[in-house]
Amino acid sequence: MRLWRFLATLGLTAWFAGVATAQQWSLAEAAKPYAGTTIKAIFLDRPGYKAAAKLIxxxxKITGIKVTNEVIPYENTREKIVLDMTAQGGDYDVVLVDVVWIGEFASNGWLVPMEKFYNDPKLADPALNLKGFFPILLDSFGTWDKxxxxxPFDNYAGLLFYNKCMLEKAGFKRPPATWDELLKVYAPKLTDPKQGIYAFALQSRRGETQSADSFMRMLWPFGGxxxxxxxxxxxxxxxxxxxGLQFRQDLMKYMPPGIVDYDHNEAVNALAQGKVAMITEWSAFNGTLTDPKSSKIVNCLGVSTEPAGPAGIKGALGGFSYGVNAYSPPERQxxxxxxxxxxxxxxxxxxxxxxxxxxxxxxAYKDPAIQKAYPFTVPMVKAWEQGNPIFRPRFPEWPAISEIxxxxxxxxxxxxxxVKDGAAQINAKVKEILSKAGYYDGKKPKLQ
Structure with missing residues (x-):
C-alpha cells in the first residue's frame, strides 16, 4: 500500500508539474525577446496559404513578430530556395519544403533540425504534440534520416472530384470505383467533343506537374x-x-485538347466551369470548387477517393512542410x-x-462538425490512413529525375x-543518375 501511495503521489506531483509548466508557457512570453523581428515566408498561390494569411x-498581435511573405509560382519555388541557400543568403526564414525536396534540403544542411527548438523549454509549446500529426505526413514531408x-503545413491527398449532375444525367448514381470503370464505362458517355465537354482532365503541364501529378499518379494503382x-x-x-502508362494514353481521347498544357488551376477550372466531369486533384483545391465566385458546380460537386487500380487504391500523396532556414540569424530562426x-x-x-x-x-477531423461542413475530409483522411508514402521518391536526386x-x-x-521506348529512355537516364550518386555501391541509403 505504501508503494502504491508513493507512486500515486509521484504521479500526481509529475502531473501538477506538467500543468504548471503548461500554465507558465505562453506564446506571448516566448515571443517577447523577438518582438519587432520581421520574418519572411514563402507562399504559393493556393488556398492553404490564403488561409494562413487570414490567421497571421x-x-x-500576440507576438509582436511581423510575418511577411513572397508568393512564388510552384514551378519556380525550388529554384528560388536553392539559389538563396547556395548563396547562404537567409532571405527566407520560413522555408517551404515539398515532399520531394526534403532529402536535398536536409542533406545539404539548409534546414535547422527542429529538435533545436522543440527541446528548448523557452520556445517549445508543451501542447506541441508531434504525435498528433498524421504519421504519414510528418514522416513524408518533415522527416529525413530519422x-x-x-x-506539415499545406497537406494534400489525391482525390476524385466529380460533377454529380453530369454523372446523373449520363445515368450514373455514383462515381467510378476503378480506373478501368472510369475509362471503359464512364468516359465514353461523358465525352462530347462537339460541345467541348470531356470526361476527365489530368493536369499534365511539363515540369513537376507532369512528372508527379500525371506520370507517377498512373504507376502505383496498376502495380508499377x-x-x-x-x-x-x-x-x-x-x-x-x-x-499504367498505357492506360494514361488510352484515357487521353476523353480529355480536353491541349491537356499537356494543363496545370492544377486549368484542371480545377475545367471542372468548376462544367467542361469536364471528373478530375483527380489535391484535396487543397476543395475550397476553390466550393466557392460560388469561382465555381459553377458548387451544388453538383462530389468527392471520393481516387479510383482503384489492379493494385488497389493508391492515391497520390503530396504536400509541404515549413522548415527554418539554417542561414537566417538566430533571432529570426x-x-x-x-x-x-x-x-x-x-x-x-x-x-x-x-x-x-x-x-x-x-x-481536427474527428470533429463531426468539421466532417459535416467539409465532406472532402472524410475520403482525404481515408487516403492518408491507407497511405502511399513513396508515391514519389524523396531522395536528393529527385529534382534531376523529375526533369527527365x-x-x-x-x-x-x-x-x-x-510508352515502351519512353520508359526505356527514362530507365536508362535514372540509372545513370543514381549510379553517379553512389546508390549501387553502398555509399548512399536507398528509399526513405
Missing part, C-alpha cells in the same frame, strides 16, 4: 513504380508500370519556429480548416515516343 494578424526538419523498392533498379518496363509551431498547432487546426486550409492534425520524366513523359502523351 492574430499571430502578429530527424524532423519541418512540420519508378524504382523497384527491393532492387532499387529503374522499374518502368515492368508489366505494372507499362500498364527562433521567431520562424514560433510561427511554424503556431500555424501547424492543434489549437489552430480547425481555424485553419475553416479559413480554407488543410491541417495535418488528426484531432517531365520531358519524356510529355513526349509520350504527345505521341512523339511510344
Amino acid at each position: 494578424p492574430e499571430f502578429e 530527424k524532423i526538419y519541418g512540420l 513504380s519508378l524504382i523497384d523498392p527491393k532492387t532499387f533498379e529503374p522499374n518502368l518496363l515492368s508489366p505494372g508500370s507499362q500498364k 527562433a521567431a520562424a519556429w514560433l510561427f511554424i509551431q503556431w500555424i501547424t498547432s492543434e489549437a489552430k487546426a480547425k481555424d485553419y480548416i475553416r479559413a480554407g486550409g488543410v491541417s495535418a492534425r488528426m484531432s 520524366i517531365a520531358q519524356i513523359g510529355t513526349e509520350m502523351m504527345l505521341g512523339k515516343v511510344s
Whole structure:
C-alpha cells in the first residue's frame, strides 16, 4: 500500500508539474525577446496559404513578430530556395519544403533540425504534440534520416472530384470505383467533343506537374513504380508500370485538347466551369470548387477517393512542410519556429480548416462538425490512413529525375515516343543518375 501511495503521489506531483509548466508557457512570453523581428515566408498561390494569411494578424498581435511573405509560382519555388541557400543568403526564414525536396534540403544542411527548438523549454509549446500529426505526413514531408526538419503545413491527398449532375444525367448514381470503370464505362458517355465537354482532365503541364501529378499518379494503382523498392533498379518496363502508362494514353481521347498544357488551376477550372466531369486533384483545391465566385458546380460537386487500380487504391500523396532556414540569424530562426509551431498547432487546426486550409492534425477531423461542413475530409483522411508514402521518391536526386520524366513523359502523351521506348529512355537516364550518386555501391541509403 505504501508503494502504491508513493507512486500515486509521484504521479500526481509529475502531473501538477506538467500543468504548471503548461500554465507558465505562453506564446506571448516566448515571443517577447523577438518582438519587432520581421520574418519572411514563402507562399504559393493556393488556398492553404490564403488561409494562413487570414490567421497571421492574430499571430502578429500576440507576438509582436511581423510575418511577411513572397508568393512564388510552384514551378519556380525550388529554384528560388536553392539559389538563396547556395548563396547562404537567409532571405527566407520560413522555408517551404515539398515532399520531394526534403532529402536535398536536409542533406545539404539548409534546414535547422527542429529538435533545436522543440527541446528548448523557452520556445517549445508543451501542447506541441508531434504525435498528433498524421504519421504519414510528418514522416513524408518533415522527416529525413530519422530527424524532423519541418512540420506539415499545406497537406494534400489525391482525390476524385466529380460533377454529380453530369454523372446523373449520363445515368450514373455514383462515381467510378476503378480506373478501368472510369475509362471503359464512364468516359465514353461523358465525352462530347462537339460541345467541348470531356470526361476527365489530368493536369499534365511539363515540369513537376507532369512528372508527379500525371506520370507517377498512373504507376502505383496498376502495380508499377519508378524504382523497384527491393532492387532499387529503374522499374518502368515492368508489366505494372507499362500498364499504367498505357492506360494514361488510352484515357487521353476523353480529355480536353491541349491537356499537356494543363496545370492544377486549368484542371480545377475545367471542372468548376462544367467542361469536364471528373478530375483527380489535391484535396487543397476543395475550397476553390466550393466557392460560388469561382465555381459553377458548387451544388453538383462530389468527392471520393481516387479510383482503384489492379493494385488497389493508391492515391497520390503530396504536400509541404515549413522548415527554418539554417542561414537566417538566430533571432529570426527562433521567431520562424514560433510561427511554424503556431500555424501547424492543434489549437489552430480547425481555424485553419475553416479559413480554407488543410491541417495535418488528426484531432481536427474527428470533429463531426468539421466532417459535416467539409465532406472532402472524410475520403482525404481515408487516403492518408491507407497511405502511399513513396508515391514519389524523396531522395536528393529527385529534382534531376523529375526533369527527365517531365520531358519524356510529355513526349509520350504527345505521341512523339511510344510508352515502351519512353520508359526505356527514362530507365536508362535514372540509372545513370543514381549510379553517379553512389546508390549501387553502398555509399548512399536507398528509399526513405
